[in-house]
Amino acid sequence: MFVRLLSLGAISGALAGVASLVYQKVYTDSLGYDFSAIVSTPKIMMTCVAAGIVASIGFWALHKLLKSNTEIVFNLIFTILSFASILGPFKTKLPLDVEMPELFVGLTIPMHFFPVLGWLTLRPLFIKSKDL
């Protein structure tokens, strides 16, 4: 199960990264302001994949502890952590040559929810409920 969870984390993270890049492109094109120097493609991909893998390791560890209640507890924790993580963009201090830091949160906050969406959506493909 651990290997399947790691695959789930990596693949859902990569897909979340792609979704974030698409969102970044749409955001940049519609608002005309580019943050790619700060939120670069490698940073986005690495962060999303890392989030997916950490989530998988967390799920595996939780399953060792809770067995049948893993799913509900994990989903709750992952969602709460995703919400909590949006404090990061609000507190981020950008370089002073960035003209419109006000637009930064609008770009990054939705991205914080893509890993959780990807992971929870793909989880049934990798781990069946009956396996838990």
Add this chain to the structure above:
Amino acid sequence: MKKLTFILATLLASAAVFAFAFTTEWKVGPKYNIAFSAGEVSGIFKTFTGSLFFDDKDLAGSKFNVSIDVNSINTGNGLQNKHAKDVDWFDAAKYPTITFASKKFAKTGAGYTVTGDLTLHGVKKEISIPFTFANNTFAGTFQVNRNDYKVGKPGGDVEDIVKLTVSVPVVKK
């Protein structure tokens, strides 16, 4: 007696005009930096305009009249920028500019000092700003107590004493 007064007034006016006319006028270059720092909060003002007449051989005829657009504040954080423009701090809607109008210049050991009126948040106070002028750049560092200008409440995360660093490259007009 009237004639004498008229002649003296004309001479004085001519002297003032000539003194002003011979003082070099400088145009603000694009790469200026108006930075502030107050504990956890720091940033810049992006828009700075004004007229600068300065000649180290004619300090009496020198004059600074500058203005900073409060709405151009950038702390690097969107929420902080909004907060800084709010009524509690700069109240940018009511007081959109910070102005400085010089009254006198003096030569000091390291450079010069300009004394004038700083108007900030609707409060006008006389301050002295030490500065240097080298390589066509005015540069100076000075401190302002924000409580003197009723900017924000005393104490808190933003220090009462705000350090300002100014660097203004100029070209002859």
